[in-house]
Each structure stands twice: as structure tokens, then as C-alpha cells.
Amino acid sequence: MAETEQHEGKGIISAINGPVIKGTNMTTFKMREMVMVGKNRLIGEVIVLDGNIGTIQVYEETEGLKTGEEITPTGRPLSLKLGPGMLKNMFDGIQRPLEKILEISPIFIPEGIGLMSIDEKKLWDVTISVKIGDVLLPGTIFGSVQETKVIENRLMVPPNISGKVIEVSPIGSYTINDVLVKIQDEKNEIHELKMAHEWPVRTPRPSAYRQETLVPLITGQRVIDIFFPIAKGGTTAIPGGFGTGKTITQHQLAKWSDADIIVYIGCGERGNEMTEVIEDFPKIIDPKSGQSIMERTVLIANTSNMPVAAREASIYTGVTIAEYFRDMGYAVAMMADSTSRWAEALREISGRLEEMPAEEGYPAYLPSRIAEFYERAGSFETLGGDEGSITIIGAVSPAGGDFSEPVTENTKRFVNVFLALDKNLAYARHYPAINWLESYSGYIKILSDWYEDNVAPDCISLRNKMLELLYEENKLQEMVMLVGEDVLPDDQRWVLEIAKIVKVGYLQQNAYDKEDTYVPLEKQYAMLKSIEYLYEKGRSGLKLGIPTSQLKDSDIFSQFIKMKYTIPNDDLSGIDRLKETVDIYYDELFKKYEN
């Protein structure tokens, strides 16, 4: 691209303040247009236009930039290239592949490497499913590519085009830029359909209509699946101070959720955590497909030391990719760790724009941005007539661990599941440190049919009963802290004993244990049911006047606490045997007292 005419149609840099720069001579630029800034052609986006002065946020390090250098328009908004080649890969906040960047520059990420996206040279074996004369509407699937071992990439007519097929390429291998099909629209305009198309990150992709979400996202995590379930197409926030387990929980969800596609965004967090994902995920086998979970995963990384403006964009990049797979008819789950860093990026840019701050320096539009983001989740009928969904799970990192700060508060307004992580639980190494008193799921009601049909008719009532037991335990603990446990009557002490099993043996789930890291629903239910069995046994004993000290057999209790490790996920007969042990012990004990 030769720069011949002096400044023709180009802006001139007039001010530089960190990631925010200003330019003059920008009357012909458009709001939200992607631009190339300065000699090094840094990538930026126009965020304010005021007469001939434009303000640009720059997605790369601005050190070295000079006033007087040019700002080159690109004529299009910040967009992604959506096509095969995203799965199994990791991209930065504006969809540049980090492996490719590593080839250009070892170790460190330099500025000025330009725009790049999914691999344009790779050949894909394409199947085309339309023929000349077919009428294609926006979102119609016209062919497919086996993108990974488990995911078929369904090639779609972009949302804004339709027409009649006039030309079809023969079956064969193509790159993402090759023309596969040509269609002619009503205005006789001809459109080329390729494997990939571009889409602006800040515009939600259209769908036919929004549906109700009636199916849970099964995560294999007991406290979530049984106590605070997430619906497919639902929204979840995981707030917690540092070290409480946000990232591990997000990793667990990315590893084990029964979604078709996972989009994982490391937004302003640690570099090593993304490295860990790249090293570990390929080794983990998805229980659903029998293949590595990487086969269904797209990774986005803007680590905390990468440019802050790209952090702001990374969230939109992620959700746009999620929508792209949704439009193929997939159930997508998207994790963002952490949405607070995105909010802080908004705050930083806003500060440099000298906007009036609202709470804690955050801009007044923070709540509406959060709302817009979570509203991109949902269950949909796609334009192509399939069903697809996006589940969004956002970690929140409250300053000082205090949930009353603006990001947590405003997130709480727009999500339906709230998994509150608790510092004290984490200190006691109760993981996942999800506080069962503060957390909630707004999906219990609409999902209860599913649980009753697919798990057990009493699944939800069992859950409610055990949650109540935990509530009662909490009240009793307050009393214990005043007077000691010995003073409590036996029935209350029995509640404390059973609650301990629920907490240690059930709610605690070790992400690093081979057996416990993922637990199928059947076992989740059977475990809780067996604890209830023990609870009720003891209550019958109490009626006979048996003291708690007798009811609590330390060997049986220890078997309950360890059943998550000792009973294999694929063979639950151990739970029946445990119940038999309970029967034998209590029958004998009861006999003694009945006489």
C-alpha cells in the first residue's frame, strides 16, 4: 500500500495520551471505524468524532508514536473474520492469532505487526449442499467443513445477504477466501459466498427469535448442577476476591460443560493461566465426544500486561465468535475471566477522554454496557432455522472483595445465576468456595421439569430440603459460637453433623482429583440422596431417644465424606453398599433402644 498523496483522506495525529490519541483532518472518518495509526500502522478504532477532530483508542503500545504522523482509514468498523480455523487456537483481543505472532516475534509481542486473523492459506475440504437455482436466505447453511474432529463448521450465508444460486464450485479443497457459491439477489447484484465472512464485533448478529431456556448446562460440578444450575442460554456471574477460585471454576466449566463449543476469554488476567490452558486442555478428554476438549474450544487472551484497549475489545470479540457458532445451531458456552478488567479498561479509556465519572471513576454508561453484553446470551432460533444458544459466565473481581462495588452490583442486575465466592471458605480450603447462602439460581423453576424427568422425580425437592438443612445449620452455628455445641439439643446436633457431610463430602469438590473433578449427574444425585438417607435414619433414631453421639459412627461418617473419591463415577454400586452399611448399623442400634 503506497502512501502517495500527501495526507489525502488521512488524519494527522495531534495528541497522544497512553492508548488514547487524537487526530485532526478527520471529517471523512466514521464513528467506530478501524484505522491504522502512525508509521507503524498500529490498529485503532475511532471512538469520538467532533468536527474534524477524532479520538481513537489504540489496540497496541503507543510508545514511539509522534504527532504529525498519519491516521489511515480502513473504511470498515473493527471486524472479525468468521470462518473455519478458530477452534483449537488462541487469539489476542482483536482476533490476531498468538501462535502466528510468535513466529513473527519470539517471546514478546511487538507493536505494529498489523492485522491478521484466521489462517488464509490453509486448505479445507468443503462439501457444498446447494445447487444452482436454490434460493438462499440470510443464515442458510450452504455447505460444511469438518473443522476439527468433533465440530463441523456449517457454512452460512452472511446475515445481511440473500439470493438465488447462480454458480457452485465443485467439491474440493479451498481456502477461506475462495469463492464457493455465487448468488444473485433481487436487485440482480451478485454476491460471492466464501467459507469466511466479516462481521463487526460491536454489532450483535441477528437471529430469528429468542426462545425460553429449558435445558441446564451440565457442568459436572455438584454445587452448580444440583444447587445453583445454569441454563443453556443463561447468564451467570462468579464474583470473588483474589484467590477465591474464579479462574479454577471457569476452567472447570470450560473443561466439563456439556456445551458444543467453548469460547474462553482471558480478559486482563495472568499470562500463565492462559499457558496452563494451552498446555492442559489438549490432554483432557471430553466425556461427550471422547476427543480432546480443545477440539471444541476457542481461546481469546488479553493478559493483564497486554494493551488495555484491546482488553475492552476482547469481550466483544469473544461474544461475536460465540454468536457465529450459535448461528450454526450449536450450544455455545462462553467464559469471561474477568469482566471486571473489561470494566476497568472502559474506565481507563473514559478517564483519558476526560468524561464525567460516575461511581468509583467508572463511566456512567457502565451499567448499560454490562446489560448489552449479557443480553447477547440466550437461546435462539437461528436465521437458518436451527436452535442455538449462548451461555455467558462472567467472573467478577470486586475491589477489596467487596460485592457492593459498581461492577458486581451492576452485573447482579443483569444475570440470573450468582455464584458468590467466599474468602473465608477459600481460607479454610473449602473449594469451590461458592457460598451456598449468598448464591442463587433464577433457573430452578424453569429447569425443575427437566431435572424431574431426566434425573429423578424428587431431585429438586431433595435439593431444596438439603439447602434448608444448610440454612438451619448456619443459624445453629451462630448459636454454637455463643454457647458451644454441647448445649444444643440432640436433633439440632444431628443437623450439624449431617450438614458437615454435605459441606465436606458434597459441596467441596476437588478440581485436581481425577475422580472428583467431573461428576456425572447420576452420581451427584445418588450421593445427595444417600446423605438424606443417613439424615432420616438418624432422625428415626432421635425419636427413639438415641443421642447424637451414638448416632454418629465415625467410620460411617468417614465413608460418606470420602465417597466422592472412593466410589467411581461409572459404578455407583458402592452407594448402595454404603446404604446397606447404614442399615446394618442403625438396625442394630435401634434394636438396643427399642428393647
Next chain:
Amino acid sequence: MKRDYLKIDKVIGPLIQISDVDDVFYGEVVDIVDNITGKVKKGKVIKIEGKNVVIQVFQSTSGLAAGNSTIKFTGESFQLPMSLDLQGRIFNGIGEPIDNGSDVFSMVEANINGRPINPTAREYPRDFIQTGISSIDTLATLIRGQKLPIFSGNGLTHNELAAQIVKQAQLGDNVDEAFGIVFAAIGVKHDDENFFRKSFDEANVMDRVVMFVNYADDPVAERITTPRCALTAAEYLAFEKNMHILVVMTDITSYCEALREISSAREEVPSRKGYPGYMYSDLASLYERAGMLKDRKGSITLLPILTMPNDDITHPIADLTGYITEGQIVLGRDLFQRSIYPPVAVLPSLSRLMKDGIGEGFTREDHADVANQLFASYSRVQEVRDLSQIIGEDDLSDTDKKFMDFGRAFEAQFLNQAFDESRDILESLDLGWHLLSILPLSELDRLSPENIDKYFPKEK
């Protein structure tokens, strides 16, 4: 040829403003030359608005005035010469020698701001570093390439602890692996710097130490560059020269205060407690320079020390640090008051990387179990202590009384250790089992039956 500028419009704290400037770049280094003495101060362009430029001066701005200095733009970003000869030398916060030695000459110059490490270039750190300190090795294990800060409070024994780690840590697997230490003193008292220098001497590592020192009475703005110079040296030694580098950095609190001072001089919208909204990203641009790389042998292990104002772990400095680093070693005032050294408050302490660096083949198979059990039991001790405050220790249940005993023994024998005592990890784990055996087996629900069989002390 670059123009010189003679007129300073405004001096605001560490910042100066000049106008009518052309052809400078963002981040460019400037020399501010005193017209009379010829002395040079350094600064950096931090904002350009049309022809007006804001410069952050790294030395004191006192005495700077409209007509007494000449400002020269150097056309360079902030670079330091890099060489193996940095070792054994002492520099100030902008990388100038202060040990009467000669300047460092090298063809290799590195930008002190560094650039973000590509996450695909990293290797996930997994190698155990034995510090010889039971509480750390067992419960918050340090891993080579980790960033693990010490959260301390004024007057606590963090310097001693850091010095002990420097002395005892086995950084390389074997002796041929080169290791080195980079020390960044940010706004520290002369006493503290002296203490470290002495302990490096005693550990016989002075010729492997690169020191960057900004004293408490040195210019505040230089605190911004001190850790950057240090990390640049560390990156060079680790990633160009394949050395295992331990970076000790103290006191991050002084660093953050300097950041706040500059931010307020720039009239930026503050976030919590007056600290700038970008403090998280700024701290990350330091801490994230630690790590290991796939195709380099060296590593940077980062041990920042910060003193929590009011011992408050939710204070922004500690809070934002904890959000970036891979865990934290928290020191507790109550332990310190009871003369326990090192006063490691184990419950809020955490090493996020220990899970992959411990266990069979690394330390010992029972390590995770022992650690979990010690955490769980000691956390129970806290509850029992609260209860005993109310109803008296005599009225506690028998089990609770055992927890009281365990708590005392744990603090006196496990946490407490001499400044020159190094315990190897097996010794620490055995001590853990010994202490756990104070408790009834039925209370030890984090230990696997196999490990109990093998390690639980039989005769009691």
C-alpha cells in the same frame, strides 16, 4: 537535528510542561540540563497535546524554573545497556551506577518498559524451589518462575524472611545452572538497603546480585523506573543468558504511592483511595515480566514485598497485587507479637502454582494431603479459639481442646523457625504429620487412607 527548548511553562510536582514543541514521540526521553551547573536530569514524555508536552522528570523537580534549564529531546526511548557485567554492581533508580564503578558498556540496549510476553511463548512453571522454610515449602510452595509477593505490615519481619529465602533457596537443580539475584529497592530506608546488602554478603552472593536502589529520600518519580530497570536486567540475564533469576523488590507500597502522586499531579480521575484507575494494569506490567519460556532455559522468579497500610489486605495495593500475582505470603501481626518467626499467616497465604510442583516425583506423594489437612485443621483452630474466648477453654469439648493444643504446637514448632535454620521439605512434611497426630484420626478428613497407613505416626 533536534531543537533545544529553553522555556518551562509549568512545574507541577514531578511533571513539567513545555509548549511549542515539534517532532517528539510518546515515551521519548529528555535531558533537562541545568544552565549553570550543567547537571542533567532525565525525564520522559508522558502526554502530547498539539504542541504542548508533559514530561515526567525522574529526579527531583525542585529548583527547576522557567528560564534556568535547557530541555533536550534525545530521540530515544528509555533504554539501558545490558551485559553480564551488571552483576555485582549497584545502580540508582534510573540505572546510573552509584557504586563508584564505571559505566556499563554494551551493544545491547533494552527498553525498560519491556513488552508483553506472548502467552504461547510461556512455559507453565512447575519446578519446586525449596526455601527451607516449613510454612512456605509445605503450604505456599514457591515455584521457579512464579511471582509470589510477601504481604507484610510496617515493622514486621519481611526483610528477614526475604533475606532468608535468598540465602536458602535452591534456585538451580544443580550447581552448574547459573543463578543470580536482582534487587530493586524502591523508596526504602538506608537501614533496610544496608540489611539486604549485608545479607547478600553473608550469603556470599554479592557478585551475583544486581542492585537498583532508590532510597526513601530519593526523588519519588524515580520509583517508577526502579523496578522497570531491575526487571529489564532480569529479563536479559534470564532469557538471553539462561540464568535463573530471583528478583526481590521492596517496597511496592512506595511504588504505588509514587504512582498516585504522579497521577494526582496529572489531575487524573482517581479510583479507590486516590490511586489511579490504571494501577492494576501498571502493576501487571511489572509482575507479568516474571515467568519461564518454552525455548529458553532461564527463569524469573519474582518476590515483591509490600507493606499493607493498616495491615489491611483489602487496601488497593495489596488487593490489586493479589489479583495479579500467583498467590501471596501473608505475614500476621498477632504471630509477630507472639515472637513467632517467620510470622506467616497461613490461611490467607496461597501459592497458586504449587499444585503442579508438589507430590510424587517433585516433593512427596503426601504433600497435597498434608497441606490440605493442615489448612483445614488450622482453620478449625481459629473457630475453636473464638469459641474459647466466650465460654472458656475449660468448657470446650474434648475434641476442641485437642484443636487448641494442635494450634499452639503448630505455631510453636511448624511456623516458628530460626533465621538460620533450613528444613528440607521431607523434614517439614514429617513435622506436619507429627503435629496432625495430636488430633483424633476422625477429624482428619483430608488424608487418604493410603497416606495415613504410610505416614501417620504409629506410636504415640
